[in-house]
Amino acid sequence: MRSLRVLLTCFACLLPFAALAQSAEAPAAEISLELNALEDVGSACRLTFLVTNQSGTTIDEAVFETVIFDTEGSVVTLSLFDFRDLPLDRPRVRQFDLPEMSCTTVGRALINGASSCVVKGSQSDICQSTLTLSSRIEVELLG
Numbered sequence: 001m002r003s004l005r006v007l008l009t010c011f012a013c014l015l016p017f018a019a020l021a022q023s024a025e026a027p028a029a030e031i032s033l034e035l036n037a038l039e040d041v042g043s044a045c046r047l048t049f050l051v052t053n054q055s056g057t058t059i060d061e062a063v064f065e066t067v068i069f070d071t072e073g074s075v076v077t078l079s080l081f082d083f084r085d086l087p088l089d090r091p092r093v094r095q096f097d098l099p100e101m102s103c104t105t106v107g108r109a110l111i112n113g114a115s116s117c118v119v120k121g122s123q124s125d126i127c128q129s130t131l132t133l134s135s136r137i138e139v140e141l142l143g
Contacts (some may be wrong), residue, residue, distance in 0.1 A: 053089065
């Protein structure tokens, strides 16, 4: 019985260290892409994205094929959005204008895939395999 009590006491002493080790685990590798805002600018609708690269590597070039749907669900445009370089663990804001389109007609946006993703001079699938999408506004961002 005494050895069981000693064993339980040792186990109880180790619990805080186990919790500390779990909290020190690295976050999942991801490229977080958030549709942050829409704004009418002249005759164009400006889409503002917040992107954070937590993939574990600096990305030299990231270009995503993006489809814009109107509020009726019809495809309005298919474009390549060049997010340029994405430094590791540093948020970046990127803006893209949809010419001759009011923001009130934008229903949702679809990231159709990575058209180009360059890491250390070579194409990589990291832009597709670690991509997570969200929207801060009512316009849905799909992928």
